[in-house]
Amino acid sequence: MTPLADIDQITNPPRRVQRLRPVVDSVLDGLEPVINLYRPYVDGLENLPRDGRFLLVGNHTQGSGEVVLIPYFVRREIGTRVRPLAVSTIRYTPGLLGDALAAYGAVVGHPDTARELMRNNETILVFPGGGREMSKFKGEEHTLLWNGRAGFARVSVESDYPIVPVALVGGDDVYKSVFTRDSVVGRFSTSVMKRVTGKPDMGLPVTRGIGPTMVPRPQRMYLRFGPPIDTTKPPRRNHDSWVSDVKARTQEALEQSLAELLDIRRNDPYRQLNPFAWRNATLPDAG
Structure with missing residues (x-):
């Protein structure tokens, strides 16, 4: 498979970048005051490996x-x-915006770029x-x-790269979808996007x-970093079976975190961040 990005530029970007x-x-x-304004709930930071050698696997939101x-x-x-694995269209992002994305750390989401980052023990972020999942x-x-x-699991197993599942609740409530996917509007939209993008x-x-x-x-954001998942294949374990197992364990961990964060949010009187209550918007209890 031909890589979608210049591999050398991943770890040795141009001087302008x-x-x-x-x-x-x-x-x-400089974002700290803005982020603090929204009083995000964050837990599990102690689960992050201190050497930075891990793959963050998260859920996308609206x-x-x-x-x-x-x-x-x-x-x-x-x-x-953190090096986010982004959609391949960033390869064609021109000028200053493209350079800013590269300076931020974003790279084309492709197995070859992920392997290169793993060879250099970098912190990587992917949204399978x-x-x-954003739409x-x-x-x-x-x-x-x-x-x-399951590509993220396959590459992680190949490189013995730990996976840290990270879940976010709140982003799907910033905007509310009006129609279901199987509605007339939903089916029409999917049909149009299939013709435009080629993706069904x-x-x-x-x-x-x-x-x-x-x-x-x-909306208050609720973020949780889960315990690292070891991807090292046990001796005599079938490779494909182990990849499937790693993928399933990651998905289960994320789904469990999402469910637990939804429970925390359900009991949070400040979840909608009423401007008149901002000064008193205490963080919820994880218990």
């Missing part, structure tokens, strides 16, 4: 807050830069659900839409924010 890194880092550091929150809290906790229809909130994808599982749901508008609904 290297010059942008301090700027991007400063911007990320609000996409996980793309910022996960790298932010990992960097703050252990000081490593991809774009389909959820009504009733699909807080679920994993992986469609059987993509759709473009009709969403709304506050009321009928696209103003995002204020």
